[in-house]
């Protein structure tokens with residue numbers, strides 16, 4: 001196989017500056033805007049450690065590792081980015097795609113399943129992720145109804161506990177979280193490289209989305225954040241679902257933000273405040289400058305927390 005390495009590009013953050021407010025009857029849905037951003041964004045490769053790289057620029061962050069067997073991926077982005085993702089994978093190694101882990105069912109992490117499977121990958125994920133990929137799911141906040149994934153895009157290897165896969169010199173530990181961002185989130189920890197891919201249980205510098213339709217909750221998000229903190233050490237590289245690469249300290253700051261806002265919103269709800277009154281009280285105010293500038297607005301994050309307390 002002829003792998004063209006292509007030209008290297010400077011690293012930059014291409015996170016689309018889309019702020020999801022409360023759902024509205026807009027002409028263009030958040031789903032459409034995020035797809036459009038992926039269509040125009042470059043896909044950028046960030047080398048991490050021991051050959052593990054992060055790919056960014058197509059919805060959620062992706063991870064890839066080239067080994068003697070081929071390429072192991074975590075998440076495969078939005079399908080419109082296929083050519084750009086494929087070009088970056090060719091830069092890291094000549095082998096075929098062997099495995100793709102879906103950290104969860106959301107299209108900005110798993111929409112590439114059909115092409116990656118057709119390229120040879122075995123798709124891996126939790127039973128609930130497999131279930132959601134096979135059914136019709138309405139996500140109000142994104143203004144979109146997802147229809148069942150074609151057979152080629154379905155998960156073939158279920159991981160519902162704790163499983164370690166050997167891949168070349170690397171040991172990749174896959175673990176199910178408690179229901180948190182969804183009811184099917186899975187992490188991937190590259191043990192030798194000391195790189196943890198958290199999926200959307202961690203958004204670095206951004207308020208996270210919480211998918212209540214698929215079993216997520218704010219308390220689950222806090223539990224998953226604590227699980228992530230327990231999995232890593234001071235030298236770990238932590239790849240969030242969205243935002244730049246982080247570390248253990250960033251995970252702790254994120255967990256503390258979640259806990260503080262949860263407590264603020266719960267106190268207002270206990271006082272009998274409606275959702276509208278709670279949003280008006282700005283329970284996220286101390287955190288908005290850092291966490292509320294892109295994708296999930298302070299009002300939407302308040303709404304998501306209020307629903308779960």
Ligand SMILES: [Zn+2]
Nearest residue numbers: 104106181200
């Ligand atoms: Zn997600």
